[in-house]
Each structure stands twice: as C-alpha cells, then as structure tokens.
Amino acid sequence: MKAEIITIGGELLDGSQVDLNAVYLGSRLTSLGAEVVRISSVPDAVDDIEEATSRALERADLVITTGGLGVTADDRTKQAVARLFGRKLVLDEGVLEKVRARFEARDVPMPEINIAVAMLPEGARSIENQRGTAPGLLFEKGEALLFVLPGVPVELRSMFESFVSPFLEGKGLRRLAQERLIRTTGLAESEIAERIEQLARRLARTDVVYLPSATGVDLKVIGRGQTSVEATKTAEKSQEKIAAKLGSYVYARGDESLEKVVGYLLSMGGSTLSVAESCTGGRVGWRLTRVPGSSDYFKGGVIAYSDDLKKRLLGVKASVLKKHGAVSSETALMMARGVREKCATDYGLAITGVAGPGGGTKTKPVGMVFAAVAGGAGERVRELRLGGGRGSIRRAACQGALELLRRFLLNIEEPG
Amino acid sequence: MKAEIITIGGELLDGSQVDLNAVYLGSRLTSLGAEVVRISSVPDAVDDIEEATSRALERADLVITTGGLGVTADDRTKQAVARLFGRKLVLDEGVLEKVRARFEARDVPMPEINIAVAMLPEGARSIENQRGTAPGLLFEKGEALLFVLPGVPVELRSMFESFVSPFLEGKGLRRLAQERLIRTTGLAESEIAERIEQLARRLARTDVVYLPSATGVDLKVIGRGQTSVEATKTAEKSQEKIAAKLGSYVYARGDESLEKVVGYLLSMGGSTLSVAESCTGGRVGWRLTRVPGSSDYFKGGVIAYSDDLKKRLLGVKASVLKKHGAVSSETALMMARGVREKCATDYGLAITGVAGPGGGTKTKPVGMVFAAVAGGAGERVRELRLGGGRGSIRRAACQGALELLRRFLLNIEEPG
Numbered sequence: 001m002k003a004e005i006i007t008i009g010g011e012l013l014d015g016s017q018v019d020l021n022a023v024y025l026g027s028r029l030t031s032l033g034a035e036v037v038r039i040s041s042v043p044d045a046v047d048d049i050e051e052a053t054s055r056a057l058e059r060a061d062l063v064i065t066t067g068g069l070g071v072t073a074d075d076r077t078k079q080a081v082a083r084l085f086g087r088k089l090v091l092d093e094g095v096l097e098k099v100r101a102r103f104e105a106r107d108v109p110m111p112e113i114n115i116a117v118a119m120l121p122e123g124a125r126s127i128e129n130q131r132g133t134a135p136g137l138l139f140e141k142g143e144a145l146l147f148v149l150p151g152v153p154v155e156l157r158s159m160f161e162s163f164v165s166p167f168l169e170g171k172g173l174r175r176l177a178q179e180r181l182i183r184t185t186g187l188a189e190s191e192i193a194e195r196i197e198q199l200a201r202r203l204a205r206t207d208v209v210y211l212p213s214a215t216g217v218d219l220k221v222i223g224r225g226q227t228s229v230e231a232t233k234t235a236e237k238s239q240e241k242i243a244a245k246l247g248s249y250v251y252a253r254g255d256e257s258l259e260k261v262v263g264y265l266l267s268m269g270g271s272t273l274s275v276a277e278s279c280t281g282g283r284v285g286w287r288l289t290r291v292p293g294s295s296d297y298f299k300g301g302v303i304a305y306s307d308d309l310k311k312r313l314l315g316v317k318a319s320v321l322k323k324h325g326a327v328s329s330e331t332a333l334m335m336a337r338g339v340r341e342k343c344a345t346d347y348g349l350a351i352t353g354v355a356g357p358g359g360g361t362k363t364k365p366v367g368m369v370f371a372a373v374a375g376g377a378g379e380r381v382r383e384l385r386l387g388g389g390r391g392s393i394r395r396a397a398c399q400g401a402l403e404l405l406r407r408f409l410l411n412i413e414e415p416g
Numbered sequence: 417m418k419a420e421i422i423t424i425g426g427e428l429l430d431g432s433q434v435d436l437n438a439v440y441l442g443s444r445l446t447s448l449g450a451e452v453v454r455i456s457s458v459p460d461a462v463d464d465i466e467e468a469t470s471r472a473l474e475r476a477d478l479v480i481t482t483g484g485l486g487v488t489a490d491d492r493t494k495q496a497v498a499r500l501f502g503r504k505l506v507l508d509e510g511v512l513e514k515v516r517a518r519f520e521a522r523d524v525p526m527p528e529i530n531i532a533v534a535m536l537p538e539g540a541r542s543i544e545n546q547r548g549t550a551p552g553l554l555f556e557k558g559e560a561l562l563f564v565l566p567g568v569p570v571e572l573r574s575m576f577e578s579f580v581s582p583f584l585e586g587k588g589l590r591r592l593a594q595e596r597l598i599r600t601t602g603l604a605e606s607e608i609a610e611r612i613e614q615l616a617r618r619l620a621r622t623d624v625v626y627l628p629s630a631t632g633v634d635l636k637v638i639g640r641g642q643t644s645v646e647a648t649k650t651a652e653k654s655q656e657k658i659a660a661k662l663g664s665y666v667y668a669r670g671d672e673s674l675e676k677v678v679g680y681l682l683s684m685g686g687s688t689l690s691v692a693e694s695c696t697g698g699r700v701g702w703r704l705t706r707v708p709g710s711s712d713y714f715k716g717g718v719i720a721y722s723d724d725l726k727k728r729l730l731g732v733k734a735s736v737l738k739k740h741g742a743v744s745s746e747t748a749l750m751m752a753r754g755v756r757e758k759c760a761t762d763y764g765l766a767i768t769g770v771a772g773p774g775g776g777t778k779t780k781p782v783g784m785v786f787a788a789v790a791g792g793a794g795e796r797v798r799e800l801r802l803g804g805g806r807g808s809i810r811r812a813a814c815q816g817a818l819e820l821l822r823r824f825l826l827n828i829e830e831p832g
Contacts, residue, residue, distance in 0.1 A: 012455065013453070013455060014442050014452060015438075015440065015441070015444070015446060017439075018434055019434075020434070022435070022457070023433075024431065025431070026428070026431035027430065030430035030431060036429040037459060037464065038429070038456060039428065039429060039456070040454060041438075041455040041456075042453070043453060189486065189487070190488075190529050190530055191527055193487065194527050194529055197529075207426070209426055209427055210486075210488055211427065211432075212568070220427070220432065274725075275719065277698065278716075281698070282691075282698025282699060282702040282719060284698065285697040285719040286696065286697045286698040286699040286702055286810075287697075289696075289698070289771075290697075292772075292773055292774065294721075298697075298721055299722040299725055300694075300722055300729070301698075301725075302716065302717075302718055302719070302729070303691065303698065303716040303717045303718070305711055305714055308760070309715055309716040312759070312760070313716070313718070313729070313758065313759070343729070344724075344728070357708055358708065387518070387521075390706075391706070392570075
C-alpha cells in the first residue's frame with residue numbers, strides 16, 4: 001500500500017516550525033507496513049490543498065492530510081476537499097451538540113464561530129476528536145482512502161491511534177517491514193559502500209539506508225515480508241550478513257551509543273576509567289556521563305587545555321613537550337599514564353590535537369589528533385587525520401578516542 | 417518569486433529523520449523575500465525525483481532540491497535531473513581532481529566509487545562544495561531556476577550561503593524582512609511574554625518569534641519594510657526596545673553563545689579561568705573550548721565525577737562532604753576554590769548536582785544543582801532547581817554556571 005502525507009500550514013513552509021506531524025505519521029504508517037512515497041507541505045489555501053490532495057490520490061492508495069481543520073480564517077482544508085469531491089458543506093447536528101457540550105462542561109458559552117466546526121462535507125464519514133473540537137473526516141474513493149486529520153499534535157495522535165490505525169489494520173495492513181540498526185565508526189560512507197554494496201544488492205526483500213555523520217556511519221537495514229515474523233527474520237538475517245562484512249568496525253547492532261558500549265565493557269571487567277582531554281575540552285567526559293549509572297566505572301579526569309596544566313595536573317614532562325610538542329603520541333601517552341595515576345583508575349584515556357581553525361603547522365596540520373589509552377597490562381596510541389571544521393574535528397576526535405578504548409578493552413587490533 | 421523545496425531520502429519519509437534541511441531552506445528563502453509554496457519529500461528513486469522536480473518547475477520560479485548527491489546506490493538525484501533535462505552524465509575532470517585531492521590530503525587512496533561524484537549532467541553549472549566532495553548543480557530553464565544541492569546539512573548550508581543566496585540577491589531578490597536575535601537565560605517563556613507582549617503588539621511592522629530551549633529563550637525579532645534599509649531599521653529599533661524590557665536577562669544581541677560572551681569578558685579583563693565539573697562531566701569545558709582562541713583565557717580544569725576525585729584533585733575536605741554532601745553550596749564553593757588554586761587561574765567555576773534519573777533524595781531531589789565561582793575579589797554561589805530529564809538538567813546546569821560567571825564578571829546582581 002502506497003501512502004502520501006500532506007501537511008497544511010504556512011508555518012511549515014517559512015521555516016518557523018519543524019514538521020513533527022510528518023515524522024509521526026511517516027513512522028506510524030511505515031510500521032503498519034505502508035510505503036510512504038511522498039510528504040507534501042502546502043499553505044492554508046484552498047487551491048493548493050485541493051491540487052496536492054488530488055495529485056496524491058492519483059499516485060497513492062492512502063492519503064492523510066493534517067492541519068487546517070480549525071475555525072480561524074486560515075483553516076481551509078474542509079472547503080478544499082469538499083470542492084475536490086464536489087460536495088457541499090452541511091451542518092452536522094450531532095457534531096454541533098458535542099462541541100456545545102465541551103464548552104458547557106467548562107461553564108463557558110460556545111462562541112458562534114464554532115458552528116463552523118460542525119459544517120462537514122456531505123456524505124463524508126466523521127471521526128470523533130477526543131482531544132479537541134474539530135472532527136476528522138474519512139473519504140473512500142474507489143480503492144483509495146483519504147483521511148483528513150487535525151494539525152494539533154495531541155489531537156492528531158489520538159485520532160490516528162484510536163481510529164486510523166485500527167481501521168487500516170482491519171483493511172489488512174500489518175507490520176510488514178522491520179528495521180535493524182548497525183553502527184560503525186572508522187570507515188567513510190564510500191568505504192562501507194565498497195564493502196557491502198554487492199551483498200546489499202543480492203539480499204532479498206532488504207533495503208539498506210546510510211546515515212553518515214562526523215562520528216561514523218549508521219546503517220538502517222529494512223527487511224520486508226508477507227508477515228511480521230517474516231519481516232523480522234529477513235531484517236535480522238540481513239543485519240547479520242552486513243555486519244559480518246564490516247567486522248570490527250561495527251560497535252553496536254542496535255541503537256546503543258559508543259559511550260554506552262564502552263561503559264558496558266568497563267562494567268563487565270569491574271574496571272574504572274579516567275580521561276585527560278586537551279583539544280576536546282571535556283567532551284569525552286560529558287559523553288561518558290550521559291549514561292545513567294556511569295559513576296560505577298567513570299571517575300572523572302583532567303581537562304588539560306594549556307601546556308601548563310598538562311605538566312601541573314598530569315605530570316607530562318617539560319622535556320617531552322619541548323622535544324615532541326603538545327600534539328604528539330609521546331604527550332598523549334604521558335597524559336593517559338598521568339591521569340590514570342592521579343585518579344587511581346584502571347585505565348586512563350587521553351586526547352591531544354589541533355582542532356583549528358588556527359594553530360596548524362606543516363608537520364602538525366589542523367585535524368591531526370593523537371589519542372592514547374594506558375592500562376595496567378599495556379598501552380596504545382592512535383593517530384587521526386580528521387577533516388571538516390573545528391566542531392567536526394573535535395567530535396570525531398572524541399569518537400576516535402572512545403573507539404581506541406573499545407578495541408583495547410576487547411583486545412581487537414587497531415585498523416590497518 | 418514562488419519557491420519550492422524538494423527534500424530527497426527515504427529517511428525523511430519513514431519517520432526516521434526530522435527534515436531540518438526543509439526548515440533551514442524555508443527560513444532562508446523566506447528571509448530573502450521568496451514565497452515558499454510547497455515542500456515535497458520524495459524517496460531516492462529516479463522516477464519520484466524526476467516527477468516531483470518537473471511538477472515543481474511548472475508551479476514555481478525557483479526550485480531547490482537537497483539530498484541524493486552522494487556515491488552510494490541510493491543517491492539518484494543526478495540521474496533524475498539529467499533525464500528530466502535530456503542530458504547525459506559526463507566526467508568533469510576538474511571536479512574529479514578536487515575529490516582526489518581531498519583523499520590525498522588524508523593520505524588515503526580514493527575509492528573508485530567516488531568517480532561517480534564527478535559525473536555531471538552535460539551543460540549544467542556546477543557549484544563548488546567547500547565542505548564535502550559532491551558539487552551542487554544549477555540549471556536555468558527559461559525564467560525558472562533549479563538548484564540541486566547536497567543533503568548533508570553543513571554542505572547544504574555552506575553552499576546556500578556562499579553561492580545560492582548571493583546568486584538570488586543578484587537576481588533582484590532582496591531582504592525585505594530582516595531578523596535580529598535577542599538571547600536570554602533565566603526567564604521562562606511565559607515570564608518573557610508577560611514582560612514584552614504589550615510592547616510587542618504595539619511595535620509596527622515587527623514580529624517576535626519565541627525560540628525556547630533547555631538553556632534559555634531566544635527571541636527572533638523580524639522587521640519588515642518596503643526596502644532592505646527600512647526593514648533593517650525596523651528590526652534594530654524593535655530589538656532595542658524589547659531587549660531593554662528584559663534587562664540583565666539578555667546575554668547577547670545577536671547569535672553569540674554564552675560561552676563566547678563569557679570568553680570576551682575574560683579576555684577584556686586579561687583574566688584566566690578553570691572549571692571543576694561533577695554532574696556535567698566536562699560539558700562546560702567543551703562549551704568554553706568551542707570558541708576558537710579560547711586557550712587565551714581558558715586553561716582547563718578537573719572533571720570530579722566521584723567524591724574521591726573531589727578530594728584528591730580539588731582538595732575538597734572529607735568533613736565538608738560528610739557534613740553537607742557532594743551536592744551543596746559548601747562543596748561547590750570548595751571545588752571552585754580548589755580548581756582555581758590547582759590550575760593557578762584568576763577564576764574557578766564549579767558545578768555539582770543531581771542529574772538523575774536516580775540518586776535523588778527528599779532534601780536533594782533530582783534537578784538540584786549548585787554552581788559556584790571563586791575569584792580573588794570574591795565568590796558567589798547559585799542554587800538551581802531544574803526540571804526535565806537527565807540531558808536537559810545537565811545542559812541547563814552548564815548554562816546556569818556560565819550565567820553565574822557572566823553576572824559575576826559584569827558585577828550584576830544575581831536575579832531575585
């Protein structure tokens with residue numbers, strides 16, 4: 001079943017409001033097994049609403065509009081659909097009674113303007129609004145369905161869950177698609193594509209969506225099937241095959257963050273961690289402490305933004321800073337060892353780098369970052385060459401350091 | 417000028433991603449004086465993209481597409497527009513050279529798949545991508561303009577600001593609306609409304625948009641006029657009047673962040689700062705170091721997530737922790753004094769609190785946070801009672817601490 005969503009309102013077009021109704025409807029329709037093929041946002045104008053609805057009904061089996069059902073001058077949806085179907089607006093006494101009752105319950109006389117709420121296109125089925133005054137509408141045109149729903153989020157959701165969803169399930173729409181996530185870091189989108197595109201094309205009833213960011217690439221694996229069980233099976237099998245191709249670059253099969261995965265590994269080992277951050281200024285600490293309960297394994301650390309504090313709080317030797325510079329594997333290692341010792345933790349994790357925009361040199365350009373981990377049984381250093389602006393470099397540096405720690409804790413080699 | 421926006425990608429249709437590119441483009445086009453008459457989201461499929469683009473060009477004078485320009489199998493926009501205009505995709509050597517250079521700069525061989533980036537529709541004008549690999553495209557069809565832009569937000573924005581916006585301004589689109597920002601913290605949206613609504617209603621040709629978040633309320637003041645100069649004058653006068661009503665709660669008239677304002681104040685005084693963070697885990701440090709050049713005044717500090725590190729690294733006395741607890745004004749003050757001394761800075765700023773979800777008690781509930789600042793000439797403590805989840809509490813705690821410091825540096829009283 002192909003579905004289209006039409007969201008109505010000027011505030012959606014001029015950037016003053018994020019279209020969260022479209023996100024909600026897109027997500028709910030997809031999970032019901034419909035394929036959402038278009039979302040259109042149009043102004044509160046009869047012509048625009050009519051044209052968009054008419055086109056959508058040509059392309060899709062199911063169309064849902066949201067917005068423009070209130071009583072103010074910019075609520076035009078009913079006029080538009082009435083014109084599209086060649087119907088008149090007539091007073092629905094039952095609806096008017098309910099609206100009047102809502103006002104009476106609050107001991108307020110009903111403003112006359114609300115009569116407009118009860119004017120419905122002839123022959124349309126009205127849908128009760130349990131959270132507001134304006135009812136929704138359902139039109140059936142041959143095989144196609146048109147739902148006209150309000151734009152107020154609580155009203156929309158209540159109406160969708162109590163009426164639209166059961167109605168569509170009754171028509172035989174079931175969860176025919178299931179999603180599984182694969183989270184990776186350390187490979188560019190194009191490097192991932194090279195590894196999995198051939199496989200992804202061969203996988204039956206499976207779509208793969210790439211979600212790249214400064215810290216890695218997430219893959220959404222969508223499996224389809226005739227039944228919900230079949231779709232789940234397909235999604236999980238495909239997830240497994242794709243993850244296998246990506247090997248140790250996969251840090252989570254699900255929506256866990258890297259800091260959560262690292263926290264889990266530390267918990268499992270009954271180990272503690274401290275951090276020493278230069279160019280990232282505290283972000284690794286912030287990320288680790290996003291996880292509720294992180295105090296079990298994360299103790300804190302040092303933000304050593306200046307060289308003075310690298311010496312003063314972490315015991316980095318002046319001679320090392322002089323010989324190798326603050327941005328070097330040697331300094332990173334001494335920071336990791338220093339913070340581990342000062343904080344009396346099992347592991348110390350350190351980052352130092354050139355985040356830019358200034359401060360780069362020929363041998364140490366903007367984007368050069370060193371991360372180091374020190375533990376009782378060993379140490380590791382990772383050199384990163386990061387692109388993008390200051391923000392991206394710093395985010396990616398944090399991710400790289402956490403990934404270094406993950407591989408170290410799992411005893412997986414660093415990537416070649 | 418009528419404009420349409422087409423956003424491309426399955427993740428926009430199935431509810432897995434909010435369409436922030438549409439918000440950005442809608443807002444920018446509106447402020448350039450264009451009327452956005454439709455936003456359509458379509459899947460990465462040649463047929464859908466071609467149909468939507470073709471229709472949009474019939475209705476509007478300006479069409480902008482975003483997304484589907486990468487190198488993976490789900491990037492179809494170029495094929496679609498090439499087919500729509502009856503053009504072939506041909507290799508652009510110049511673009512290929514730039515892509516190759518980006519990989520070489522990172523010492524990585526370019527995966528062959530990236531050649532696809534340099535295949536452009538014959539005769540289209542390419543737009544340089546300063547933040548990524550795939551160039552944008554511009555087609556002119558009679559009076560109508562079609563811009564084909566990337567979907568990665570930083571790439572889209574950079575390309576819009578550096579090329580599209582100047583191009584449209586050159587075509588005679590002028591800013592007939594001008595925006596000015598007022599940034600506040602410490603007042604709720606309703607408290608701001610009480611102070612300014614009467615004034616806002618009286619201000620001619622001015623709209624005020626409230627943009628609330630966990631860290632404060634921004635006000636977008638939109639001034640209109642027959643000319644760009646007139647609109648600017650209106651916006652600036654209205655900004656001034658509204659800001660005057662809000663007094664010391666305004667920390668910026670423009671888009672400066674609070675960390676930037678604080679950094680400016682420290683710079684002006686030739687002073688240095690260190691931080692001691694418990695429940696915020698490093699975020700204040702991260703925020704301060706977002707500002708390029710912050711190393712002039714920010715030296716670093718201590719993430720004292722555990723009580724042990726509060727004693728070990730900051731010299732907080734065990735007796736104070738025992739008597740008043742880790743979440744208390746006494747501990748916050750000792751942390752601020754301790755970090756100031758250990759880091760040898762002019763000011764020390766500290767935060768300790770209960771971020772939740774667990775750990776709250778009757779006397780110290782989730783959301784109770786203390787921030788303290790210590791300087792040579794005095795000290796201040798602020799107690800915050802914050803609502804929301806762990807994330808909101810921690811963000812608001814950072815903002816509260818930075819605001820405490822701002823008022824302290826400016827010698828403005830704490831709010832009553």
